[in-house]
Amino acid sequence: MAENVLEIRHLKTQFFTRKGVLPAVDDVSIEVPAGKIVGLVGESGCGKSMTAMSVMGLLRHPGKVVAGEILLCGRDITHLSPRELAKIRGSEMSMIFQEPMTSLNPVTIVGKQVEETILLHEKCSRAEAKKRVIQIFQEVGIPEAEKRYNAYPHQLSGGLRQRVMIAMAMVCRPKLLIADEPTTALDVTIEAQILELFKKLRDEIGTSIILITHNMGVVAEVCDYVYVMYTGQVMEQAETFELFANTRHPYTKGLLRSIPKLDEKTDRLYTIKGVVPNLLHLPAGCNFSTRCGECMERCGKEQPPLYEVSPGHKVRCFLCQGACGTAAPEPETLRAAETGKEGV
Amino acid sequence: MLKKIIKRILISIPVLIGVVLVIFIMLRIVPGNPIVTMLGEHVNQQTIDKLTVEMGLDQPAYVQFFKYVWNALHGDFGTSYRMNRSVTQMIMDAFPYTVKLSILAALISWTIGVVAGVVAAIRQNRILDRLFMGTALLGVSMPIFMAALLLQYVFAYKLQLFPISGYEGFSALILPAIALGWNSAGSIARMTRSNLVEVMQDDFIRTARAKGRTEAGVIVFHALKNALLPVVTMMAIQISSMLSGAVLTESVFGIPGIGRLAVNAIENRDMPLLQGTVLFTTVLIIIGNLVADILYSVLDPRIREVK
Numbered sequence: 001m002a003e004n005v006l007e008i009r010h011l012k013t014q015f016f017t018r019k020g021v022l023p024a025v026d027d028v029s030i031e032v033p034a035g036k037i038v039g040l041v042g043e044s045g046c047g048k049s050m051t052a053m054s055v056m057g058l059l060r061h062p063g064k065v066v067a068g069e070i071l072l073c074g075r076d077i078t079h080l081s082p083r084e085l086a087k088i089r090g091s092e093m094s095m096i097f098q099e100p101m102t103s104l105n106p107v108t109i110v111g112k113q114v115e116e117t118i119l120l121h122e123k124c125s126r127a128e129a130k131k132r133v134i135q136i137f138q139e140v141g142i143p144e145a146e147k148r149y150n151a152y153p154h155q156l157s158g159g160l161r162q163r164v165m166i167a168m169a170m171v172c173r174p175k176l177l178i179a180d181e182p183t184t185a186l187d188v189t190i191e192a193q194i195l196e197l198f199k200k201l202r203d204e205i206g207t208s209i210i211l212i213t214h215n216m217g218v219v220a221e222v223c224d225y226v227y228v229m230y231t232g233q234v235m236e237q238a239e240t241f242e243l244f245a246n247t248r249h250p251y252t253k254g255l256l257r258s259i260p261k262l263d264e265k266t267d268r269l270y271t272i273k274g275v276v277p278n279l280l281h282l283p284a285g286c287n288f289s290t291r292c293g294e295c296m297e298r299c300g301k302e303q304p305p306l307y308e309v310s311p312g313h314k315v316r317c318f319l320c321q322g323a324c325g326t327a328a329p330e331p332e333t334l335r336a337a338e339t340g341k342e343g344v
Numbered sequence: 345m346l347k348k349i350i351k352r353i354l355i356s357i358p359v360l361i362g363v364v365l366v367i368f369i370m371l372r373i374v375p376g377n378p379i380v381t382m383l384g385e386h387v388n389q390q391t392i393d394k395l396t397v398e399m400g401l402d403q404p405a406y407v408q409f410f411k412y413v414w415n416a417l418h419g420d421f422g423t424s425y426r427m428n429r430s431v432t433q434m435i436m437d438a439f440p441y442t443v444k445l446s447i448l449a450a451l452i453s454w455t456i457g458v459v460a461g462v463v464a465a466i467r468q469n470r471i472l473d474r475l476f477m478g479t480a481l482l483g484v485s486m487p488i489f490m491a492a493l494l495l496q497y498v499f500a501y502k503l504q505l506f507p508i509s510g511y512e513g514f515s516a517l518i519l520p521a522i523a524l525g526w527n528s529a530g531s532i533a534r535m536t537r538s539n540l541v542e543v544m545q546d547d548f549i550r551t552a553r554a555k556g557r558t559e560a561g562v563i564v565f566h567a568l569k570n571a572l573l574p575v576v577t578m579m580a581i582q583i584s585s586m587l588s589g590a591v592l593t594e595s596v597f598g599i600p601g602i603g604r605l606a607v608n609a610i611e612n613r614d615m616p617l618l619q620g621t622v623l624f625t626t627v628l629i630i631i632g633n634l635v636a637d638i639l640y641s642v643l644d645p646r647i648r649e650v651k
């Protein structure tokens with residue numbers, strides 16, 4: 001059993017805003033085993049990016065990690081100085097972002113921008129660095145790599161820019177790559193290619209990847225493990241197959257049901273009723289209680305802990321209390337929302 | 345790229361002709377006989393007539409105009425009524441002073457402006473930021489002549505660190521240069537600050553941090569170039585406002601440059617001299633704007649492409 005490249009333990013990240021303390025990440029624990037892809041899913045605003053930014057040490061004022069440990073290859077990096085953090089960013093862990101159009105420096109050729117990462121972290125001549133850039137460009141599937149070295153970001157398509165970003169993140173062979181919605185801005189064909197590339201990087205370089213997405217299809221496609229987040233908390237976590245086969249949390253069920261299916265004849269697209277609560281005014285008990293079709297009296301009063309229903313499968317729901325391994329009877333849980341949207 | 349430059353130069357030509365025309369017409373509307381101006385009140389009619397013919401003032405205005413343009417194209421701006429010297433020669437004598445003054449003003453104000461702007465941006469909303477931006481606002485809003493008089497009073501008259509007036513060497517240029525650069529420093533500082541603050545919010549800055557740049561590295565290697573692009577353009581444009589500002593500053597400090605030449609010309613109704621200095625300055629301003637344009641497109645790869 002390979003050790004974990006990354007272990008997040010009881011991470012709490014808060015934003016100290018004028019209106020109050022906003023718990024963007026609330027007691028999140030995530031394990032990323034070596035050479036695996038871990039999916040982080042959830043609706044907009046549930047704290048996926050802030051979890052990632054906390055790991056990278058990239059939180060900006062007024063955001064702050066207030067509790068928890070982040071272990072990168074067994075070493076706690078929560079208390080590193082800015083300089084020490086900068087040293088491991090880009091070399092041991094790296095991150096790519098949702099916006100390939102704006103994430104590259106517009107006034108520098110892309111080759112130099114990737115080269116910069118090498119020169120920052122390794123003793124290496126410019127000529128050699130350039131060779132490596134062209135090589136990594138080829139590895140991430142950039143055609144005419146030598147020509148592209150001299151291209152400015154605006155001369156490249158979104159897909160190519162995202163590949164440049166991946167090249168930049170991967171050029172120092174980091175142990176951990178965090179990809180924050182890397183394909184959201186791209187079309188489906190390019191998305192599929194990029195996802196293939198992630199699998200290739202995992203298999204050939206052995207990099208562990210945290211893949212942030214709100215797309216359950218993407219999760220099913222590439223992830224080995226999944227964490228479902230809601231309002232800054234992990235609601236359910238499991239191996240991907242287990243999660244899809246034995247979905248336990250009402251929220252996860254809702255997410256899965258809102259994917260349109262081709263083989264089902266429905267004229268309405270399913271949506272989870274209600275809206276994500278304001279993080280400043282969370283409900284008293286379970287965060288999901290306001291939208292949950294199976295909400296019990298207890299749910300409005302107490303926060304459920306994470307119950308381990310089978311090895312590695314944890315669910316934050318009272319329905320799973322005491323249920324170990326065997327599947328509990330599944331009540332028809334969530335009603336179709338009355339939004340009246342015509343589905344496909 | 346070359347095509348674009350040539351196009352810009354061609355566009356400048358009608359502007360120039362327009363300027364010459366306007367100056368020409370304006371100076372002809374101004375009352376007063378130039379020959380009387382030249383020779384004094386008590387000149388007799390015979391002399392006036394004779395000189396009028398000699399100087400071609402009896403010819404129709406359009407002939408005079410074309411003659412003037414033709415000569416100007418050959419570098420001949422005519423003869424000063426008052427001094428009886430070649431205007432071209434006078435401009436060439438005065439020009440080095442104006443150039444020295446403007447360059448010094450530019451160097452001082454741009455350095456101070458950029459440094460203050462960067463510091464203010466880094467220390468956003470802290471004391472240094474407030475202090476620098478307050479001063480910059482003062483810089484932008486205080487008229488040049490006021491700055492000039494103030495500096496002259498404090499540093500030359502009271503403290504006697506610099507000569508009050510006249511050109512006796514390099515040190516005489518320092519106060520006028522500061523006065524002249526006063527506005528520019530203010531606006532450069534403000535522009536640098538706001539651009540840098542804005543650029544620091546951009547996504548590629550986050551990328552630079554993610555690849556392992558320290559905060560200082562992020563600013564120096566990624567933010568500055570992006571933030572200073574528009575500033576450089578502004579600097580090139582400021583060259584023209586410095587030239588016009590030089591008129592006031594040179595008069596206050598008695599520097600024998602183009603500005604003072606122009607003021608003298610106005611006082612003496614010396615039409616050829618005034619025409620010459622205004623035209624010459626216009627050309628400089630057009631060149632300044634042209635340089636600004638070209639600089640911007642050379643520096644910014646996104647604009648470089650557009651043909």
Ligand SMILES: Nc1ncnc2c1ncn2[C@@H]1O[C@H](COP(=O)(O)OP(=O)(O)OP(=O)(O)O)[C@@H](O)[C@H]1O
Binds near residue numbers: 015042046048
């Ligand atoms: N600068 C900030 N100031 C205050 N609150 C913030 C700030 N940045 C983020 N937040 C809050 O942190 C919470 C988590 O945001 P985060 O960006 O992690 O969501 P996300 O899951 O990545 O969503 P998305 O799918 O939209 O990217 C949000 O509710 C947001 O309101």
Ligand SMILES: [Mg+2]
Binds near residue numbers: 048049050180
């Ligand atoms: Mg996000």
